[in-house]
Amino acid sequence: MPYSSPAGKRKLFEYIYSRVPTSSKILDVGAGAGIYHEMLSRNGYDNMDAIEAFPNYIIGFHLKDKYNNVYQINALDFDYSKGDYDLVILGDILEHLSEEDARILLDKIFPYAKTIVASVPYNSIQGAEYGNKLEIHLQPELTKEKFKELCPEFTCIADETIGEYHVGMWIWEKENEVQNANTKT
Numbered sequence: 001m002p003y004s005s006p007a008g009k010r011k012l013f014e015y016i017y018s019r020v021p022t023s024s025k026i027l028d029v030g031a032g033a034g035i036y037h038e039m040l041s042r043n044g045y046d047n048m049d050a051i052e053a054f055p056n057y058i059i060g061f062h063l064k065d066k067y068n069n070v071y072q073i074n075a076l077d078f079d080y081s082k083g084d085y086d087l088v089i090l091g092d093i094l095e096h097l098s099e100e101d102a103r104i105l106l107d108k109i110f111p112y113a114k115t116i117v118a119s120v121p122y123n124s125i126q127g128a129e130y131g132n133k134l135e136i137h138l139q140p141e142l143t144k145e146k147f148k149e150l151c152p153e154f155t156c157i158a159d160e161t162i163g164e165y166h167v168g169m170w171i172w173e174k175e176n177e178v179q180n181a182n183t184k185t
Helices: 009-019 035-041 055-060 099-112 144-150 174-184
Strands: 026-029 048-051 069-071 085-091 113-122 155-162 165-173
Touching (some): 009 035, 009 113, 009 155, 009 165, 026 035, 035 048, 035 085, 085 099, 099 113, 099 144, 144 165, 165 174
Parallel strands (some): 026 048, 026 085, 085 113
Antiparallel strands (some): 113 165
């Protein structure tokens, strides 16, 4: 859906506000209704781009009025080398991809991001919504354990349930990857 559950969001925004400077260049992948822009722009973040594949969301939610640049493209087809982003937001995106495509997407983003945050709902079956087939959950069982298997580079900062929605919030920081690689040598 173009909207997401509030589960885990408080922790995610606390993390962003405490670790990501307001001058940072941010990419919101699968912007939907632009909720991340709304929350971040209230707190001084104004250098934001978006990827949104579904044209009805771009038009209906006025994404071009919110973001500096809006790229109407599938996230798997985007050239991430264009941006060198300080923060890439994957807000309720990975569950819409197969395991293989989720891994491909992350591997495309890692070289060009300093930090990645991912909100991942699980135990959530969803079909096409608003005429958008990209809304289908291909990985409805992407639990904390399953996500950690798929993406061992990430750290869970929140795992929360609100009503029927279960969401894991995950972070990856290039700085920590570099430090971890240096300590292994």
